[in-house]
Amino acid sequence: MGDKNEGDVSSNSEGVTEIPLQDVVKIDDKRNSIKSESANVKDAEIAVTTDKKIPQTISNFETMAHLLKGNIGTGIFSLPSAFLNAGLWVGFGMFPIIAIMLVKCAAVMKRRDANFSISYAGTAEMACRTGQPQYAKYARAFGITVNVFICLKHFGACVVYLVFTSTNLQAVIEYYTDIRWNVRIYMCILTIPLIFLNWIRNLKLLAPVSLFANVLQMSSIVVVFYYIFRDPLPPINSVPAFGSWGGVPLFFGTAIFSLETITLVLPLQKDMRRPWDFKGWTGILNTGMTIVTCIYIAMGFFGYLQYGEEIEGSITLNLPQDEVLAQVVKILLVVAICGNYAVQFYVPIPIMWPTLSKYAARYTKNDFAAELAFRTFMVLVTLLLAAAIPKIDLVVSLVGAVTGTFLALILPPILEYVTCAPNISKSILTKDIVILVFGIVGFVTGTYSTILAIVQEFTG
DSSP, X not given: OTTSOTXXXXXXGGTOOOOOHHHHHHHHHHHHHHHHHHHHHHHHHHHHHHTOSSXXXXXXXXXXXXXXXXXXXXXXXXXXXXXXXXXXXHHHHHHHHHHHHHHHHHHHHHHHHTTSOOOHHHHHHHHHHHSOGGGGGGHHHHHHHHHHHHHHHHHHHHHHHHHHHHHHHHHHHHHHSSOOOOHHHHHHHHHHHHHHHXXXXXXXXXXXXXXXXXXHHHHHHHHHHHHHHHSOOOOGGGSOSOOOTTHHHHHHHHHHHHHTTHHHHGGGGGGBSSGGGSSSTTSHHHHHHHHHHHHHHHHHHHHHHHHGGGOOSSGGGGSOTTOHHHHHHHHHHHHHHHHHHHHHHHXXXXXXXXXXXXXXXXXXXXXXXXXXXXXXXXXXXXXXXHHHOOOHHHHHHHHIIIIIHIIIIIHHHHHHHHHHTTSOOHHHHHHHHHHHHHHHHHHHHHHHHHHHHHHHHHHO
């Protein structure tokens, strides 16, 4: 059993029967076809995650570092607000359940991808084309659907980043000056440098930006924890154990947004010197995600406990305004998140522009100028969306509920069934059904509750 490839279609652990040799040859041809179609998207996703243009062999320690860096992001600052919605102990119990399901789904996607190193959309297409014949006709539709949600997810993250940076910049300027501008004015100001930053087409030039942004962000997280624990924590019973039924879906969306980046770091396994150490109960994936989950729970649980009902959409807004360190953290995060904006923005471009460039060629022969115009237009789109919903917690919850839930909880069990049916084991089928139902319920309730909260917020 140890000699079998975990991603092999014939693995007995997946409850799938052996397939004839001639079919394997056909499957390989299909895989090679999908690989060539998906190369650009795969390069963008892997390189953005690992900050490398060409994957090279890395140690277990380096893999763990990349895993932690790829999963600890801006969403962590909204978790105390999410715990406010769900309640202290309900949030404490739900978050690890969501994390476990995401890790399970990530493992499913890794098995579906096996060693072929294609994109997320390519994996979806391959699952349809190499599974039962009746699913092959849906391959292209699956690939397009996945790409649409990937684009929505990354542009949605850019909207979150713009709201986050604007509100933090506003808090600093209003404390030190008499300026009282609407937060949307700060969004417009920040959009100007973001336009030029997102004109960078070479990922190699974005790598140092990403590294610098991650250092600033990690340092800021440490400072936030310092402020949480600097003063004695209130009693546990000072905040409700359960928030409200309407708040639980909002918590779900925020939790998914915070953790869903796991689908981007899975290509790390193929770059490892000892790839077999990635899986297993004590493997890199489980160990790394356990650390990430503990850090997230600590931020949400203790952040909410410390600030209680006064918690803001981002905990950085609760830091003492009269202390220089707290204000410096906000400025550093503004700089860091602008860098992360550029990294997130990079991923959808190879998905969208190759198709759109064909239409642009009808009106101009300058492909370079056309792409810059498209990039500028998409930055302005994120500005319009951020200006429409300038509430950090609600934007985070909406993006997580809509895009994160589909990519991380709904799609993986469907692909596993399509690949393994009809010889899928009962235990795996049961697991897939449970995750799928959980994802659909979270998708529907999370989206509905967030939209309802947005309407209530801006209609009084």
